[in-house]
Amino acid sequence: MGRTDLTEQQWAILAPLLPKNPKKGHAYKDHKPVLNGIIWRQKTGATWRDIPERYGSWKTCHDRFTRWSRSGVWAEILAALHLKADAEGKIDWEGAAADSTHVKAHRAAVGARKEPAKLGKKGALEDEWLGISRGGRTTKIHVLMDGKCRPLSVLISAGQASDPTYLVPLLEAVRVGRPGPGRPRKRPPTLRMDRAYGARKYRRALRARKIRCVCPERQDARKARxxxxxxxxxxxxxxxxxxxxRQVVERGINRLKDFRAIATRYEKRGHQFLAGVHLACILLWL
Structure with missing residues (x-):
């Protein structure tokens, strides 16, 4: 068993959530070695061709990772883990916090075709989330963590995007389902943020959702007042x-960046980079 491989406990939780063999065409190769190969690549940040032979063909790992990113499988698995954790009372809603982090884009990430990426039933993704900021080519990860440093929602943007403009979409992306009937849970009772989110309109947005805002006042807002x-x-x-x-979101971001393929962006296509972030979130929940 490799250092990055799934444990037996993790596999027992994850296996029922994976897609079954298709009714037509070739059957899937066993998911476990392929997943371990994908995780090895995400952890080390190596090229796909360098995946060790014990995981099988690197093409199989890459194809399955890409196919599931297009069809939204990674996001569905993450949503299923959210549902399971909430049903067991293991989500710390009271300690929620939000923030974002920059990710430097490697030169290999530049040069994607200027055409929308087809994403199955969800239509097309026209944005690759590659921006130009002071740090050069960058991507930004916006994340909302629970009180145990685990992501409840995650969004990707270009590196020059403003943090607070993604606050409301980040809250809307929280959709923790319930095992029975009823609407999904979307609102933590309290949200901790740094002063970048301290403008009055964002405080009003939280107040309208009955979310307690824990955020220091901005200096410019204080002077104007x-x-x-x-x-x-x-x-x-x-x-x-x-x-x-608020330190939970900083710690959670550090745990995400333990995956070298997330700490530096190597993926040309935005949907593949987002899938890598979803996979890291899945492992944090496991």
Whole structure:
């Protein structure tokens, strides 16, 4: 068993969630060695051709990773793990926190065809999420973690994108299903964020969703409020003790970047990079 391979406990949880053999065409090669090969590549950041032979053909690993990224299988597995954890009461909703991180794009990530990537029934993905910022070619990962450093939702954007503009989409992406009837759970009771998210309109967006905002006041907002005097209103409430819990999102991002294929972007296509992030999230939940 390799250092990056799935344990027996992890495989027992994951195996029932994987796609069955197709009714037509060739049957799938056994999922376990192929998945271990994919995980090895994501962990090490090596090229697909360097996947060890004990995992089988590197082409099989690459093809299955790409096919499942196009059909949305990785996202479906992650949603199933969310449902299972919530049914068992293992999601720490109270400690939720949100933030983002930059990912430097390798030169191999540049040069994708300028045409939409076909993603099965979900239509097409026209954005490869490669931006140009001070750090050069970069991609940004926006993530909302529970209180145990595990991702509840994740979004990808170009590197120059503003963090707070993705706050509402990040909240909308939280959809933890329920084992029986009922709507999926979408709202943590409290959300911790740094002062980049401290503008008034984002605080209003959280208030409209009945989410308690734990975020320090921005310096420019404070100066503008003080210039207005009494008309500026009261300062926003800030719980410094609760804010200490924001470290869970920083720790969660560090755990995601333990996967070298996420710490540096090597994938040309955006849907493949997103699939790699989904796979890392799956392993954090396992």
């Amino acid at each position: 003080l210039r207005k005097g009494k008309r500026g209103g009261r300062p926003p409430k800030f719980d410094a003790e609760a804010y200490k819990g």
